[in-house]
Amino acid sequence: MAFKVIKENVLKDNDRVAKMVREDLKKNKVLMINVIASPGAGKTLFLEKAGMSLKNAGISFEILTGDCFTSRDAERLDAAGLPVVQINTGNACHIDAGLVKKALEEVRLDEKDLIIIENVGNLVCPAEFDVGEDFKVAFLSTTEGHDKPIKYPLLVKISNLAIINKIDLLQYVDFDMSFFEECIHKVNSALQIMKISSKTGDGIDNFVGWIKDKIKMKKENVE
Amino acid sequence: MAFKVIKENVLKDNDRVAKMVREDLKKNKVLMINVIASPGAGKTLFLEKAGMSLKNAGISFEILTGDCFTSRDAERLDAAGLPVVQINTGNACHIDAGLVKKALEEVRLDEKDLIIIENVGNLVCPAEFDVGEDFKVAFLSTTEGHDKPIKYPLLVKISNLAIINKIDLLQYVDFDMSFFEECIHKVNSALQIMKISSKTGDGIDNFVGWIKDKIKMKKENVE
Numbered sequence: 535m536a537f538k539v540i541k542e543n544v545l546k547d548n549d550r551v552a553k554m555v556r557e558d559l560k561k562n563k564v565l566m567i568n569v570i571a572s573p574g575a576g577k578t579l580f581l582e583k584a585g586m587s588l589k590n591a592g593i594s595f596e597i598l599t600g601d602c603f604t605s606r607d608a609e610r611l612d613a614a615g616l617p618v619v620q621i622n623t624g625n626a627c628h629i630d631a632g633l634v635k636k637a638l639e640e641v642r643l644d645e646k647d648l649i650i651i652e653n654v655g656n657l658v659c660p661a662e663f664d665v666g667e668d669f670k671v672a673f674l675s676t677t678e679g680h681d682k683p684i685k686y687p688l689l690v691k692i693s694n695l696a697i698i699n700k701i702d703l704l705q706y707v708d709f710d711m712s713f714f715e716e717c718i719h720k721v722n723s724a725l726q727i728m729k730i731s732s733k734t735g736d737g738i739d740n741f742v743g744w745i746k747d748k749i750k751m752k753k754e755n756v757e
Numbered sequence: 758m759a760f761k762v763i764k765e766n767v768l769k770d771n772d773r774v775a776k777m778v779r780e781d782l783k784k785n786k787v788l789m790i791n792v793i794a795s796p797g798a799g800k801t802l803f804l805e806k807a808g809m810s811l812k813n814a815g816i817s818f819e820i821l822t823g824d825c826f827t828s829r830d831a832e833r834l835d836a837a838g839l840p841v842v843q844i845n846t847g848n849a850c851h852i853d854a855g856l857v858k859k860a861l862e863e864v865r866l867d868e869k870d871l872i873i874i875e876n877v878g879n880l881v882c883p884a885e886f887d888v889g890e891d892f893k894v895a896f897l898s899t900t901e902g903h904d905k906p907i908k909y910p911l912l913v914k915i916s917n918l919a920i921i922n923k924i925d926l927l928q929y930v931d932f933d934m935s936f937f938e939e940c941i942h943k944v945n946s947a948l949q950i951m952k953i954s955s956k957t958g959d960g961i962d963n964f965v966g967w968i969k970d971k972i973k974m975k976k977e978n979v980e
Contacts, residue, residue, distance in 0.1 A: 573795045573880050573909060574901025602881060604908055625911055627850060627881035655908070656879055657796050658825060658850035677900035677926070678797025685827055685878070686796060688848055703900070706929050 551631035555666025562643040571673035573655030579732040595648035628659035661689040669694040683717035702731040774854035778889025785866040794896035796878030802955040818871035851882035884912040892917040906940035925954040
């Protein structure tokens with residue numbers, strides 16, 4: 535019982551900070567999305583590709599990239615000419631609202647349209663923390679298997695978009711796309727599913743289109 | 758600071774229970790290993806294949822399979838004729854010593870040589886919890902990329918064996934095995950690395966040989 539109460543308090547503190555972050559973003563009309571995936575699902579390559587397209591589309595954004603240790607992802611994104619702030623969590627398995635608030639102190643929000651959070655590789659804990667984002671994105675990959683949506687349902691339940699990456703490997707792995715879609719919709723019946731390959735670039739345009747729509751809605755203050 | 762103290766207390770309580778589990782296993786001369794991996798790294802297929810080999814070698818074992826929700830893995834292992842106890846963690850991202858202790862109440866330890874824990878898919882939190890095991894196994898896969906050992910160093914640091922799965926996909930993914938080995942040994946210079954494919958069965962025999970050695974040592978009470 536003690537642990538449950540402690541956890542509730544930790545989440546309550548987090549929610550208080552998340553609210554502050556959300557208000558700050560609202561004031562500046564900046565959209566924030568939180569991308570959550572397993573280790574090695576291909577988040578960073580995806581952000582390299584999507585980031586280039588967003589840049590070419592004239593969208594002003596910042597990537598907050600989370601990792602326990604190392605700044606390898608930030609270095610990759612920086613080398614690709616993309617604006618990035620590294621968040622190191624140490625042995626913590628998720629990014630919380632406090633870390634996002636601190637990272638945003640490095641960002642001129644009044645000059646941005648969009649903040650993209652690349653969370654720590656983990657399907658469980660990051661799903662529990664509101665960090666002030668507008669949307670959570672469940673980012674999965676074909677090599678992880680088609681049953682992950684029902685094995686890690688919280689993430690699917692609270693996400694506003696599901697991305698299935700590595701469709702270029704479909705012919706080499708045992709992955710049943712219909713079953714995957716069925717699993718997603720069993721947990722979250724209305725969830726939009728986007729099929730992409732960060733490697734080939736397939737589907738990246740759909741994601742950029744989705745983001746542009748959401749930025750427009752945020753600027754127009756449509757809830 | 759408050760959160761750090763809370764975490765220390767949670768870990769202290771856990772360690773007390775882990776000690777009880779370890780003493781019980783020692784009394785019964787039963788080896789226990791704790792397999793830790795990302796979601797979709799291929800733990801369950803690996804345990805199906807390795808479990809069949811262990812069974813054929815006359816080793817008496819039980820698999821404790823952890824998942825947030827569903828009993829899909831337990832059903833798969835049971836269908837393969839393997840002895841399994843399901844541990845559901847709800848939204849918790851790891852198996853702790855208390856869950857292992859409870860699961861072991863379902864097992865006749867005096868009739869077993871080996872307990873295999875299949876942890877919740879997560880590279881971060883499960884590495885922090887001693888559950889009374891003799892050895893932790895870091896179970897990675899080629900599709901996750903070659904840099905995971907330095908991005909999730911705690912797991913590599915505290916593991917006694919590293920397995921790299923899905924070597925059958927090496928030709929389709931950007932994975933540099935030398936760099937992977939270098940990353941492993943940067944964190945844990947003496948760690949043994951085993952290359953396997955659960956799909957083709959390559960390397961499973963090496964793992965079974967390793968386990969047989971460790972069981973022998975445990976029975977002979979070699980520390």
